[in-house]
Amino acid sequence: MEIIGYKGFNKDLTNRYGKKFEIGKKYYTEGSLEWGTFGNGYHMCTNLEDCLRFIDPNISVIAKVKSFGQAKLHEDDYYGYYDMYVCEGIEIIKILSRKEIISMMLKVNELRQERFIKSYNLTEEELKLFKGDDKYGSNNSQGSQGKQLKKYRHYSAQK
Secondary structure, three states: OOOEEEEEEEOOOEOOOOOEOOEOOEEEOOOOOEOOOOOEOEEEEOOHHHHHHOOOOOOEEEEEEEEEEEEEEEEEOOOOEEEEEEEEEEEEEEEOOHHHHHHHHOOOOHHHHHHHHHHOOOOHHHHHHHHOOOOOOOOOOHHHHHHHHHHHHHHHHHO
């Protein structure tokens, strides 16, 4: 089964366990697929913004990936994360630039955009792209992200 999705890495293309990856190389695992920190297999999300649950966007990169072999779906109804997979094999297709990420997220529905805005460290200029409005917070520190999201919802409701 082949699935196209997204996976976060450290900027040097290592995962959180220190394993180094390369663009275009295929990686396989053996054994039963299990989701989680102590699971088995390669994790990926089909919704780009869901990767942000697992990485810090200030010190990470997001890659477009393709799975191979078996894949096991994981959904977290409690936190609202869906279409996450643990896969037998994975290939990194490319590292997405910040511009590509923002461009992709401008094309998704409002709920997904809100989840992205809440987790991605957007500049004021980038935030304008989502709002189409100049009325929002003056910076994007961790403390102001919630305020920006609140204003985003307020102004989106007025459109």
